[in-house]
Amino acid sequence: MNIAIIPARKNSKRIKNKNIKFFFGKPVISYAIKCAEKSKLFDRIIVSTDSKKIAKIAQEFGAEVPFLRPKKISLDKANTIDVIKHTLNWLSEKNVNPDYVCCIYPVTPLLKIYDLKKAYFIIKKNNYDFVISSAKYDHPLERSFEIKKNKIKLFDSKKVNSRTQKLKIFDHDAGQFYWGKKKSWIKNKNILTEKCFAYRLPKSRAQDVDNIEDWKFVEKIFKLNY
Numbered sequence: 001m002n003i004a005i006i007p008a009r010k011n012s013k014r015i016k017n018k019n020i021k022f023f024f025g026k027p028v029i030s031y032a033i034k035c036a037e038k039s040k041l042f043d044r045i046i047v048s049t050d051s052k053k054i055a056k057i058a059q060e061f062g063a064e065v066p067f068l069r070p071k072k073i074s075l076d077k078a079n080t081i082d083v084i085k086h087t088l089n090w091l092s093e094k095n096v097n098p099d100y101v102c103c104i105y106p107v108t109p110l111l112k113i114y115d116l117k118k119a120y121f122i123i124k125k126n127n128y129d130f131v132i133s134s135a136k137y138d139h140p141l142e143r144s145f146e147i148k149k150n151k152i153k154l155f156d157s158k159k160v161n162s163r164t165q166k167l168k169i170f171d172h173d174a175g176q177f178y179w180g181k182k183k184s185w186i187k188n189k190n191i192l193t194e195k196c197f198a199y200r201l202p203k204s205r206a207q208d209v210d211n212i213e214d215w216k217f218v219e220k221i222f223k224l225n226y
Contacts, residue, residue, distance in 0.1 A: 008029055014211045020054055110218060132198055207221065
């Protein structure tokens with residue numbers, strides 16, 4: 001049994017009502033729900049939220065919302081693993097014990113069924129705790145710098161003049177999905193373990209949405225490619 005869990009709390013800080021903000025005529029969370037549904041990978045699609053409004057919208061688009069998330073795991077400091085564990089513990093009380101669980105973030109209109117499926121086959125065939133979506137940094141991290149009081153502090157002064165081809169390639173969490181075995185979600189405090197596989201997405205499908213500029217950029221990509 002596979003279960004998709006979509007964490008979608010209220011009171012987003014930088015974009016008001018981000019998880020249900022309209023994206024080309026539909027609440028943005030609906031794209032994550034429909035992608036999970038159309039993939040045919042999941043026996044159940046559950047939205048974990050502390051909002052009755054989000055719950056109603058999620059249900060209208062076909063997701064289950066069997067409970068409202070407790071306040072203690074709905075604050076800014078709450079992390080994804082705690083939210084997934086809470087849902088799994090709730091399911092366990094109902095004698096539901098999935099083999100694999102995929103956390104899909106609600107603001108992922110660029111998510112492709114192909115990526116969900118390929119990442120699932122990777123975790124199913126290998127001994128990984130997690131398979132996460134990742135994306136390559138556009139610019140070499142070793143040439144990055146921090147600005148403090150209008151002064152530049154280099155990340156690595158020894159590499160600042162190195163040729164790009166000789167610098168390492170670094171990835172970051174793409175903020176789209178995390179596949180994990182049930183036992184991995186329960187036992188781990190961090191997703192990025194040594195037994196975590198990074199499934200790299202192309203830049204065109206790997207835009208995280210943290211602010212309104214990100215939102216507008218994703219709209220442009222969606223309009224051109226979807």
